[in-house]
Amino acid sequence: MRLESSPELDAFRNKVRAFVAEHAPGVKRHAGVRAPDPELMPAIREWTAKLYEAGFLGINWPAEYGGRPDAHPLEPFVVAEELARARTWPPVGAASLASAALIEFGTTEQRARFLPRIRTCEDVWCQLFSEPEAGSDLASLQTRARRAGDVFVVDGQKVWTTNGQHADMGYLLARTDPDAPRHKGITAFAVDMCSPGVQVRPLREITGTTDFNEVFLDGVRVPAGNVIGAVDDGWRVAMSSLGHERSGVAARGVESVAVLDELLELAGERATDEVGELAARVHVNTAMIALAQSRMQAGTEGAADALLGKIFFSELNHDLVEFGLGLQGTDGLLVEGDPEAVAQGWWQDAYLYARAFTIAGGANEILRTQVAERGLGLPRDPRR
Structure with a gap:
């Protein structure tokens, strides 16, 4: 496994970070994969189009549709990390899934009709x-x-x-x-x-x-x-496009580190062994993501890599925000928007949303079965 960066990738990261600082449409108010309020959509469409135009989205598309096939394979991960670090809006919707399906399975006419409108964000x-x-x-x-x-x-x-x-x-x-x-x-x-x-x-x-x-x-x-x-043949189309959607995993490491930093600030001198355990799990999560990226780059990705990463992150995220809520004592009962709530109630919203991570993309119980069957080669559960 290779975890070190490179001058080329560092330069790209600095370029992305500067672009985000200059053009991003503000900070996301809520944790998780959320839908923006309708009044934010024009700004987010414009922002998404700028990311494509700058070459920060659609990086792995064919050149004739605006991609950069000679780009470093980790560039999409860098972009996802920097958007998460800035806590700003990533592209909303399922355009990355649809574009993967269109590029691999679509007709020439379909690509010419749909891909440019994805790049301009005329179509969400x-x-x-x-x-x-x-x-x-x-x-x-x-x-x-x-x-x-x-x-x-x-x-x-x-x-x-x-x-x-x-x-x-x-x-x-x-x-x-x-x-x-x-x-x-x-x-x-x-x-x-x-x-x-x-x-x-x-x-x-x-x-x-x-x-x-x-x-x-x-x-x-x-x-x-x-x-x-x-x-x-839609099952094959869907599974292939889902397999191409990998860059989002990169944001999970940044998100968990950011939540840990805020948790440490909230805990102050009340830091306990439980905080230490959560910090250790955050570092394990970061290492798991780095390992998955390394394997993706080397073409040695295992069948269980993405599944294990999703399970580990979703349960870690839940425990982080639950502990942060508990640190507030009775103030943890306040709701988002209450002027007395810590961080305007961000912890309350994050806690209520946290279960969604354990379900979205496949419930963790189902994914554990897939890890056993596909990753470990254990006998399949009986099917009715």
């Missing part, structure tokens, strides 16, 4: 994968897409759609062959979120904010030209 994308009965078990999805001439007619429901209320386009998985095995007969689509029959209903969470949405699809007509990849 959302991810239409999860359903009420198909979250961690995504292969159980039941949304149907029926061929009708040169269109597919889509009926179904999606849920936990982050930024659905802001999205112009949706990256949809729907079942096109109901008689095929679970992982077969699924097709990937690009869906215009303004299409007749698309209804987005915001979900208000325990935090009091609206980050997720339900999306109802009632007779939505999707042009056959919006199929990404081959019909009935």
Whole structure:
């Protein structure tokens, strides 16, 4: 494992840091992957377009679509780290997933139509994968897409759609062959979120904010030209694009270090062995991320690397904010926005949100099973 940086990468980091300091649209008020208030969206769209134009996003895209194939492979991680360090907004939505699918499986016409609009942030994308009965078990999805001439007619429901209320386009998985095995007969689509029959209903969470949405699809007509990849091959498209979404893991190390720093400041002279244990776990988390990056760069990534990193970070983050809340005593019962709350109630919001990290991207219980089966080669759990 190689953890040291390089002059080339250090120079790039300094360039990103200076750019963020000059152009970022302010500090994110809440912890986690959150949807911005509607009035912030114009500034975030402009900010995202600037990041693409400066060469800090879409780095690993083909050159003809604005990428820099000769860039250092760790540059996307550096950008993610610097955005997290500044606590500013990363790009919102699922454009990184959609672009990965379009670049690998899309047609020339699809790339020419969608990729430039992703770069200018004219199109914010959302991810239409999860359903009420198909979250961690995504292969159980039941949304149907029926061929009708040169269109597919889509009926179904999606849920936990982050930024659905802001999205112009949706990256949809729907079942096109109901008689095929679970992982077969699924097709990937690009869906215009303004299409007749698309209804987005915001979900208000325990935090009091609206980050997720339900999306109802009632007779939505999707042009056959919006199929990404081959019909009935959407599972492969989706798994491939999810595999390309790696840079976000880099932000987790920066986020946990930042929370630890604030926890130490909050604890002051009350630092205890438990604080020491949390600090040690933060350093382990940072080392795990560095190891995963090193393996990705060397092409030796293990099947369990990303899964273990997600599990470890999500549980560490929960314990950090829970302990920070406990340090406040009865003031921990205050709510965000109360003038007497520490840090304007940031700890309260972070604690209420923390469970989301243990569910998003696959519930930790499911991921532990995947680590056992894929990473350790243990016998598979019996399937009903």
